[in-house]
Amino acid sequence: MSEAKSPTPTPGDTYKGWLFKWTNYIKGYQRRWFVLSNGLLSYYRTQAEMGHTCRGTINLATANIAVEDSCNFVISNGGAQTYHLKASSEVERQRWITALELAKAKAVQMQAESDDSGDDFPAVSPNSGQGGDCRNTEIQSTLRTLNSKVEDLATCNDLIVKHGSALQRSLSELEGLRVAVDMGEKVKQVTERATLFRITSNAMINACRDFLSVAQSHSKRWQKALQTEREQRIRLEETLEQLAKQHNHLERAFRGATVLPPSFSNPALGNKGAVSGKADASDEDDDNEFFDAMEEPAEFITVPADPKYHRRSGSNISGISSETGTDDQSFDELSLASNPESPQPLELEPVRQRRTRIPDKPNYYLNLWSIMKNCIGKELSKIPMPVNFNEPLSMLQRLSEDLEYYELLDKAAKCHSSLEQMCYVAAFTVSSYSTTVHRTGKPFNPLLGETFELDRHRECGYRSLCEQVSHHPPAAAHHAFSEKGWTLRQEITLASKFRGKYLSIMPLGSIQCIFEKSNNHYSWKKVTTTVHNIIVGKLWIDQSGEIDVVNHKTGDRCHLKFAPYSYFSRDVPRKVTGVVTDKDGKAHYVLSGTWDEKMEFSKIMQSSKGENGTEGKQRTVYQTLKAKEMWRKNPLPEGAENMYYFSSLALTLNEPEEGVAPTDSRRRPDQRLMEEGHWDEANAEKQRLEEKQRSARREREKEAVKAASSPEEADAKEPGPASSEISDESAHPDTYQALWFEKIDDPVSGETLHIYKGGYWEAKEQGNWDLCPDIF
Numbered sequence: 001m002s003e004a005k006s007p008t009p010t011p012g013d014t015y016k017g018w019l020f021k022w023t024n025y026i027k028g029y030q031r032r033w034f035v036l037s038n039g040l041l042s043y044y045r046t047q048a049e050m051g052h053t054c055r056g057t058i059n060l061a062t063a064n065i066a067v068e069d070s071c072n073f074v075i076s077n078g079g080a081q082t083y084h085l086k087a088s089s090e091v092e093r094q095r096w097i098t099a100l101e102l103a104k105a106k107a108v109q110m111q112a113e114s115d116d117s118g119d120d121f122p123a124v125s126p127n128s129g130q131g132g133d134c135r136n137t138e139i140q141s142t143l144r145t146l147n148s149k150v151e152d153l154a155t156c157n158d159l160i161v162k163h164g165s166a167l168q169r170s171l172s173e174l175e176g177l178r179v180a181v182d183m184g185e186k187v188k189q190v191t192e193r194a195t196l197f198r199i200t201s202n203a204m205i206n207a208c209r210d211f212l213s214v215a216q217s218h219s220k221r222w223q224k225a226l227q228t229e230r231e232q233r234i235r236l237e238e239t240l241e242q243l244a245k246q247h248n249h250l251e252r253a254f255r256g257a258t259v260l261p262p263s264f265s266n267p268a269l270g271n272k273g274a275v276s277g278k279a280d281a282s283d284e285d286d287d288n289e290f291f292d293a294m295e296e297p298a299e300f301i302t303v304p305a306d307p308k309y310h311r312r313s314g315s316n317i318s319g320i321s322s323e324t325g326t327d328d329q330s331f332d333e334l335s336l337a338s339n340p341e342s343p344q345p346l347e348l349e350p351v352r353q354r355r356t357r358i359p360d361k362p363n364y365y366l367n368l369w370s371i372m373k374n375c376i377g378k379e380l381s382k383i384p385m386p387v388n389f390n391e392p393l394s395m396l397q398r399l400s401e402d403l404e405y406y407e408l409l410d411k412a413a414k415c416h417s418s419l420e421q422m423c424y425v426a427a428f429t430v431s432s433y434s435t436t437v438h439r440t441g442k443p444f445n446p447l448l449g450e451t452f453e454l455d456r457h458r459e460c461g462y463r464s465l466c467e468q469v470s471h472h473p474p475a476a477a478h479h480a481f482s483e484k485g486w487t488l489r490q491e492i493t494l495a496s497k498f499r500g501k502y503l504s505i506m507p508l509g510s511i512q513c514i515f516e517k518s519n520n521h522y523s524w525k526k527v528t529t530t531v532h533n534i535i536v537g538k539l540w541i542d543q544s545g546e547i548d549v550v551n552h553k554t555g556d557r558c559h560l561k562f563a564p565y566s567y568f569s570r571d572v573p574r575k576v577t578g579v580v581t582d583k584d585g586k587a588h589y590v591l592s593g594t595w596d597e598k599m600e601f602s603k604i605m606q607s608s609k610g611e612n613g614t615e616g617k618q619r620t621v622y623q624t625l626k627a628k629e630m631w632r633k634n635p636l637p638e639g640a641e642n643m644y645y646f647s648s649l650a651l652t653l654n655e656p657e658e659g660v661a662p663t664d665s666r667r668r669p670d671q672r673l674m675e676e677g678h679w680d681e682a683n684a685e686k687q688r689l690e691e692k693q694r695s696a697r698r699e700r701e702k703e704a705v706k707a708a709s710s711p712e713e714a715d716a717k718e719p720g721p722a723s724s725e726i727s728d729e730s731a732h733p734d735t736y737q738a739l740w741f742e743k744i745d746d747p748v749s750g751e752t753l754h755i756y757k758g759g760y761w762e763a764k765e766q767g768n769w770d771l772c773p774d775i776f
Contacts, residue, residue: 015099017092019043022084029086036099039107041075043083058083061107065100073097142218149211156204163197244536251538299561300579300620302590302602351459354652360642362677364388387682391441391644392675394665396452396466397653398443399478399492403454404649405431406462406482408631413485413515418554419588422580425513425522426549426558426591427599427630430576433527433543434633437574437596438645440531440539444671444686445474447693448736449773452665453760454653457483463761469738469754471693475509477741479756485516491753492526503531510751523749524549527562543574543595552748555583562595579622590622593631600627659764663772689776696775700736739771 015036020029021043032043035050042057044050058081066074070090076082087093170190408431412424446468454464462482469477473493480488490511497504507526514521527545544564550557560578563571576599578591587607593599602624609620637648654666654675665671670689673682741754763769 015096015103017096018088019096020086020088022086034085036103039103039110041083041100041103056081056083059107060100060104061111063104065097065104067093067097075100142214145214146211149207149214153204153207153211156200156207159200160197160204163193163200167193167197240535247536248538299577300590300622302592302622302624304624304626355655356637356648356651357639358392358643358646358651358654358675359677360639361644362679364679385442387444387670387674387679387686389442390444390674391439391646392444392671393650393653394444394446394450394452394668394671395474395494396446396450396468396476396478396665397650399466399476399490400452400454400464400653401435401647401650402432402478402490403456403462403464403480403488404435404634404647405631406460409482409486409488409513410461410484411630413482413517418518418520418551418556419580419582421515421518421520422522422549422551422556422558423589423591423601424630426547426560426578426580427601428513429511429524429547429549430560430593430595430599431631431633433529433595434597435647435650436529436541436543438541438636438640440541441644444665444668446476446665447471447668447689447775448697449663449739449775450665450668451661451663451740451760452653453660453764454480465740465756465760467738467740467754469741469743470736471697475754477738477754477756479741487514487516488512489514489753489755498534501532501534503534505529505531510749510753512746512749512753519553521552521748522549523552523751530564557581557583558591560591587620587622590624592627596633598629598632600629602627659767661760661764661772662769663775667776669776693775696773739773 017034018031019034021032022028023030032045032055033047033050034041034043039060040057041060041063042054044053044055049055058075058077060075063075063077066076068074068084071088071093072084072086073093073096074082074084085096087096167190170186170193174186174190405428408424408428412421412428415421415424448468448471450468452466457463460482461484462480464478464480466476466478469475469491470493473495475491475493478488478490478492488511491509492511493508495506495508497506506528510523510525512521512523524547527543527547530542530544532540532542542565543562545562547560547562548557549560558578558580560576563569563575563577565573572594574594574596576591576593576595579587580589580591580601581587587604590602590604591599592602602622604622604624606623607620608623634647636645637643637651640646643651654671656666660666668689670682670685673679673685738754740756740758740760742757743752743754745752746755763771
């Protein structure tokens with residue numbers, strides 16, 4: 001490792017040297033050339049790369065510097081970038097720490113001065129290296145020259161004013177002279193002052209000429225530099241686009257020439273796995289990159305139970321006959337056969353025939369990078385996006401798709417055991433993700449006040465209603481009830497971040513399910529959805545995280561784990577495992593399967609502590625009965641790949657229907673135009689609706705401000721016992737109130753969410769939609 005310039009460099013000086021940077025678990029620490037300049041720490045593979053390829057940069061003004069041990073230290077800017085570095089010795093590490101701390105202090109000071117001054121000078125590119133230093137010096141020198149010229153002009157202006165006034169006085173005095181003797185002296189005095197005025201004027205003209213010359217010469221150079229940067233950016237965009245096309249061509253060629261075994265059918269195979277916990281999210285080894293998402297050890301192992309358990313009668317095992325060897329009959333069939341209160345089948349009225357196709361998706365070309373390059377690190381719900389990214393469904397309709405496998409809740413409502421009921425509720429939570437496996441399109445962001453009803457009372461026995469109750473942050477409330485004895489309600493807020501290589505979607509909010517007969521009250525939250533290969537390659541979706549389904553009445557709990565995709569894992573992709581425990585923590589059921597195909601459950605007959613697994617963790621061994629299938633994904637309709645990979649239910653969601661509210665998503669014009677293939681018209685209509693929504697928001701803000709300034713409002717806000725607390729609505733001018741939902745505190749789960757307050761289905765029956773706002 002080469003020596004740095006000085007043991008204690010001064011702030012602002014360039015500091016260079018070799019350091020070892022952590023890349024991943026395969027390659028470990030790699031030797032890289034680091035350059036510290038102008039508050040920026042950049043690194044390169046070699047010194048020769050400094051002129052053309054920077055591998056990464058961190059702004060020290062917002063970075064944290066931490067020392068790990070004698071030679072290691074860490075630099076992080078809060079999550080997006082983290083460098084784990086190692087010096088060759090403790091002395092060398094201390095030199096770097098000193099240089100970094102000084103540079104950070106200088107960068108913070110310069111940033112504060114820049115904020116105070118409000119100057120909008122362009123920042124130096126972090127990739128410019130030493131050329132950036134020369135350019136910055138040149139700009140500073142030019143600015144000093146221009147400032148000096150401005151000072152010269154100000155001085156000349158003062159002199160012109162002074163000499164002009166004196167000349168004016170002399171001329172006035174000359175007019176008042178009467179004696180011919182004094183005429184000669186006065187004329188001489190006027191001549192001198194006129195000469196001074198002429199000299200000063202010439203000096204000012206020359207100073208103006210110099211100023212103009214300098215400004216023009218450097219203006220041309222800056223315009224040329226700006227044009228060069230613009231051309232370089234366009235070339236980079238074209239190069240990246242060409243690389244993406246080549247990558248897709250190679251993928252197609254590879255798939256056409258290679259026959260993969262069934263275990264490699266995962267579309268994610270060949271793509272990178274999860275990002276390393278230590279490696280930088282934009283590390284340099286793209287051509288030979290491996291990620292360190294190693295296979296995690298299983299928390300438990302399941303083995304077949306002793307055959308004696310299978311021979312025992314159902315009455316001896318928790319009173320559940322469906323799990324004691326009766327393999328050819330399901331629990332529901334037995335329950336219905338043994339339940340004398342089960343209703344007899346009635347003659348049903350003919351149900352409506354739903355559509356089975358929508359127009360095929362047009363093949364529109366879209367330069368994805370030209371749109372997404374400005375979205376890195378931003379909240380996507382606040383960025384206007386063209387419909388080219390969308391699918392012709394709104395987020396409210398997508399939320400209603402959670403009911404595709406409503407039969408699981410019907411089965412759960414018939415269960416006599418709360419623990420078995422928990423298994424079906426857990427399977428229902430997993431089934432909602434099966435519709436996302438190929439659905440890479442983004443649903444339309446609902447307008448504030450938009451609704452969507454899903455009336456399947458005749459066909460399936462349930463009704464569902466969604467309403468967009470907030471715009472920023474976007475939040476939707478959902479209520480569904482079934483004549484089979486269950487109610488589902490949820491309030492979901494989506495937070496999304498684009499990280500360059502992938503898009504993370506974090507659902508916030510709670511989902512609750514209440515069963516009328518047992519009064520069991522369940523609640524859970526959703527896991528994170530990740531869309532990979534945003535820029536290059538084929539898009540694919542993964543679900544990862546953990547879900548705790550809790551029965552607030554009995555204390556039962558089901559812990560589900562969605563395993564993230566890993567290149568190194570030998571497990572089935574998209575694997576989901578879970579254990580159902582009672583309030584005392586005793587395990588009763590094991591759940592296993594995948595979120596895109598099926599879920600099974602097995603009754604635990606015996607458990608014991610097994611041998612230590614990897615990393616020294618002791619795993620539990622469960623002896624279980626034969627697994628029973630609870631849920632299996634319905635096959636997609638024919639031609640689904642040309643219809644946005646919609647399921648049979650999704651194809652019917654946007655079907656025009658009479659009698660729905662004027663705020664229903666089916667009536668949204670931009671969504672309808674996109675479904676029919678008129679994308680240009682849909683984009684124009686989408687912009688119109690968004691501007692209409694913004695205008696309505698401004699009107700509500702004006703009304704709120706006007707109401708707050710009225711005398712009655714002032715009297716109501718006088719200090720009182722409860723005046724110290726200010727609600728979120730009063731703190732924000734936009735006091736929009738949902739039409740069909742109200743915000744309450746749930747006493748069972750302790751959460752605050754929007755609950756259906758009634759009135760919608762009655763209004764539909766009467767055809768009275770006077771309360772609905774005009775949003776379309």
